[in-house]
Amino acid sequence: MASTVKRTAEASMIIEEISSSEFLAGLQKTRTVLIPLGATEGHGQHLPLGTDTFQAEDVCRLLAQRRDLFVAPSLPYGVCRSTEQHPGTLGIRTETLKQLVLDVVESLYRQGLRCFLILSGHAGGTHNAILIDAGEQVLKTYADVRIAVVTEYQLAYAESQGIIETTADSHAGEIETSRMLATRPQLVKSGFGAPDAPNFPKHILVRNKPLYWSSGIWGNPGKASREKGERIQEAVVNALDRLVTELENFREE
Numbered sequence: 001m002a003s004t005v006k007r008t009a010e011a012s013m014i015i016e017e018i019s020s021s022e023f024l025a026g027l028q029k030t031r032t033v034l035i036p037l038g039a040t041e042g043h044g045q046h047l048p049l050g051t052d053t054f055q056a057e058d059v060c061r062l063l064a065q066r067r068d069l070f071v072a073p074s075l076p077y078g079v080c081r082s083t084e085q086h087p088g089t090l091g092i093r094t095e096t097l098k099q100l101v102l103d104v105v106e107s108l109y110r111q112g113l114r115c116f117l118i119l120s121g122h123a124g125g126t127h128n129a130i131l132i133d134a135g136e137q138v139l140k141t142y143a144d145v146r147i148a149v150v151t152e153y154q155l156a157y158a159e160s161q162g163i164i165e166t167t168a169d170s171h172a173g174e175i176e177t178s179r180m181l182a183t184r185p186q187l188v189k190s191g192f193g194a195p196d197a198p199n200f201p202k203h204i205l206v207r208n209k210p211l212y213w214s215s216g217i218w219g220n221p222g223k224a225s226r227e228k229g230e231r232i233q234e235a236v237v238n239a240l241d242r243l244v245t246e247l248e249n250f251r252e253e
Contacts, residue, residue, distance in 0.1 A: 012061065012064040012065050012071070013026040013029075013030075013064060013068070013069065013070045013071065014061060014064060014070075014071050015033075015070055015071060015072050015073060016073045023070075023111070026068070026070060027111075027112045029068040030068040030069050030070065030115075031112060031113050031114040031115055032068075032069040032070065032113070032114075032115040032116075032117070032244060032247075032248055033069065033070040033071070033072055033108055033113045033115070033116055033117070034060040034063070034064075034069060034070070034071045034072065034117050034119055034240075034244075035072045035075070035101075035104060035105070035108075035116060035117065035118045035119065036053070036056035036057045036059075036060045036071070036072070036074045036075070036119050036121065036152075037053075037056060037074070037075045037078065037101075037118065037119065037120045037121065037122065037131070038050065038051075038052035038053025038054070038055070038056050038057070038074060038075070038076050038078065038120070038121040038122055039052045039053065039076070039077065039078030039080055039089075039091075039121070039122035039124070039127070040053070040076050040077060040078075040088070040089065040090040041078070041080045041083045041086065041088070041089040041090070041091070041122070042083045042086030042087060042088055042089050042216045043171065043172040043176065043216060044172035044192070044193050044215055044216045044217045044221065045189060045191070045193060045215075045216075046172070046177065046188060046189040046190070046191065046192045046193060046221060047172050047176060047177060047180055047187070047188060047189075047221075048180070048184070048187040048188075049088045049089070049090075050076060051121075051172070051176055051180060052078070052120075052121035052122040052123075052152075053074050053075075053076040053121055053122075054121070054180070054183065054184060055121045055152055055153075055156070055176070055179055055180075055183075056074065056119050056120065056121030056152045057071075057074040057121075058183055058233070059119070059152065059233070059236050059237050059240055060119060060240075062233075062237045063237055063240050063241055063244070066237075066241060067241065067244070069244065070108075070113065072104065072108065075100065075101075075104070077090060077091070077092045077097075077100075078091065078092065078097065078120070078122040078124060078127045079091060079092060079093070079094050079097050079122075079124055079126050079127040079130060080122070080124060080127070081124060081126055081209075082124070082198060082200070082209060082213060083209070083213075083216060084209065085208070085209050085210050086209075086210060086216050094126060094130050097127065097130050097131070097134075098130050098133060098134045101118065101130075101131060101134040102134055102137060102138070105134075105138050105147075109142060109145065114144055114145055114146065115145075115146045115147075115247060115248055116135075116138070116145065116146070116147045116148070117147070117148045117150070117240075117243065117244060117247060118131055118134075118135060118147070118148070118149045118150070119150055119152050119240070120149070120150070120151050120152060121152045121153070122151075123151050123152075123153040123154070123170070123171070128149070128151050131149045132149050134149075135147045135148075135149045146247055146248070146250055147247075148243065148247045150243065152236070153170075153175075153176075155236050155239045155240065155243075156175055156179070156232055156235075156236050157169070157170075157175065158239070159232065159235035159236055159238075159239050160175055160228075160231075160232045160235065163228050163231050163232055163235075164178070164223070164228065164232075165220075165223045166195070166219050166220040166223055168197075168218075168219070169218070169219035169220065170197075170218035170219050171216065171217065171218040171219065172216055172217045172218065172219070172221060173195075173217060173218055173219015173220055173221055173224075174219050174220050174221060174222075174223040174224050174228070175219070175224075175232060176219075176221075177192060177221040177224035177229075178224040178225055178226070178228040178229035178232060179229040179232055179233055180229070181224060181225065181226040181229045182226050182228075182229030182230045182232075182233055183229065183233065185226065192221035192222050192224065193215055193217050193221060193222075194215075194217075194222070195217070195219065195220035195221075195222065196213075196215040196217040196218065196219075197213075197217075197218050197219070198212060198213035198218060199212045199213065200212045200213065
């Protein structure tokens with residue numbers, strides 16, 4: 001059963017918000033750190049460009065109110081292929097992402113952290129393959145590290161079954177719109193747009209990506225609601241809580 005103990009905001013170990021002495025005190029309680037990553041990319045005409053980053057950061061902060069763990073500053077840039085030509089998308093190269101993650105983990109390791117959970121709010125396939133590649137390199141570099149890499153949207157999709165109505169809902173659809181209505185309603189624009197999905201040709205790479213996915217919507221945002229978002233958000237935090245416990249207790253055979 002997931003912990004329901006709520007800690008004060010002051011007690012939460014959000015690295016960018018605590019002092020050096022508070023960081024040292026935190027190391028006496030835990031060596032676990034969550035590293036939230038997102039992206040700055042188009043999410044239809046109704047959601048903010050920072051949706052992926054907000055979702056990853058929010059669940060990390062909520063979990064830090066339940067249990068002792070550090071939360072690293074969010075990284076708001078990702079590898080964005082399908083949306084790279086949509087207005088406002090700010091993507092980085094695969095090699096940049098990998099080196100950035102390796103540098104952050106190395107720095108956290110030098111500060112005493114040993115249990116790392118990389119949580120990506122951006123669900124791009126290339127993006128997340130790079131995160132796994134970086135995680136594998138971390139395992140080879142540090143013998144005393146435990147590491148997990150998870151796409152936050154995978155947790156959201158799995159935990160939202162029975163809550164959402166849209167089959168194969170994904171980018172800027174029912175799930176993400178519901179969650180943003182629950183957490184940052186002031187950033188959600190009215191007129192969510194019609195249900196849609198990308199129509200890229202199989203196996204063929206294209207230059208004009210908006211030609212095959214102009215809306216940036218994959219799913220049905222019209223089915224979204226704040227109540228659904230609140231339920232999904234709680235379920236994702238619970239799932240993340242369970243994963244952290246599993247990682248902290250993990251021992252290879």
